[in-house]
Amino acid sequence: MNVMTDKNWPLFEVFIRSRGGMSHRHVGSLHAVDAEMALQNARDVYTRRGEGLSIWVVASAAITASDPGDKDMLFEPTASKIYRHPTFYKVPDDVGHM
């Protein structure tokens, strides 16, 4: 096995805008020597059937993610704040839609 060519290539995450007006959405990942190659490969691997109009590639190492172990601490408090939702407030029926 050739050590020079078989060392791990950096990983990139691929995001695709499927249609105008939509945001870019994560579709998968791939390896490439640099961002330019990642973009070319993403086009071949992830858009063979008109899946997109625009591609972003981001080096996976550049992503900072929340820890799944912190899920409750981070997100549970929002569940108790029901006054953040419009249905919390009462409006008389005869006022109509608001």
Added chain:
Amino acid sequence: MYTQGLNTIDAHAASPADAEREARFQARIDADEKIEPNDWMPAGYRRTLIRQISQHAHSEIVGMLPEGNWITRAPSLRRKAALLAKVQDEGGHGLYLYAAAETLDVTREELVEQLLAGKAKYSSIFNYPTLTWADIGAIGWLVDGAAIMNQIPLCRCSYGPYARAMIRICKEESFHQRQGYEIMLTLSRGTAEQKALAQSALDRWWRPSLMMFGPSDKESQHSDTSMRWKIKRFTNDDLRQKFVDATVPQGHALGLVFPDPQLKLNEASGHWEFGAIDWEEFRQVVAGNGPCTKDRLRARRQAHADGAWVREAALAHAAKRRARSDAAQLAAE
């Protein structure tokens, strides 16, 4: 199916601390929650998934070979374009799956190395030869048909990245099966010689296609744990029966005869009953003694070796560009 090498049981003893986490993990699975890469998971779950997903990926990559064999000899430009697109899809499917396996802390290079060293398993079906153009029809119709039967439930697999890869793959596979069936249809309605080609392809691919689903439930050691973890949703025998029930009428519509004198419809159950499968042949192929096993590995190794200069050039080019842009930045400062 594409993961027939899962024939040994992991010996793993959980520590008491793990037992509690494992119970919580199982509760999430039972509640149909998806497990994501950074979530805690039992070592056995991780190992099973790495093996299953990588075997599946290897199958896609090796699966390009029997069909690639006919690209230059496709009978028309239409057939050639379709076959090229199909083989390119298989390559793409292999890449989605390798990426899913890599989320479990294994590198692409390790997986490829296992395949090239002959240590990894891939589906037995790809060790059979494609002797005539009709075999390309039979592969699309039967092999991809069997694969779809197996893969649709995998879209609901408990491991998120695998399930998401399978959704993409299933969307793309239905074209594969239809293009194969169309080849069989054209040959079946052609000259006597063409129809004989289609019949011969069915004769050769039918039993190996049934073997793709893996050993009978009575002998498969992995089903219980995989079912509990919702990596697997149906047993091998259930999926095989579903495939037979769906495929036999399609074959009859072609006017072809299945190479199984015991094949008959059970009016009461509505299922097609079929003759015994030669499991010794299956074991031999899985053990590495298939008709084309050596050719397949040789072809993969050669492709990897032939591509070495491309990988080297890509790295050198990237390094040069990086150096140039660094120098330009330095000059600007």
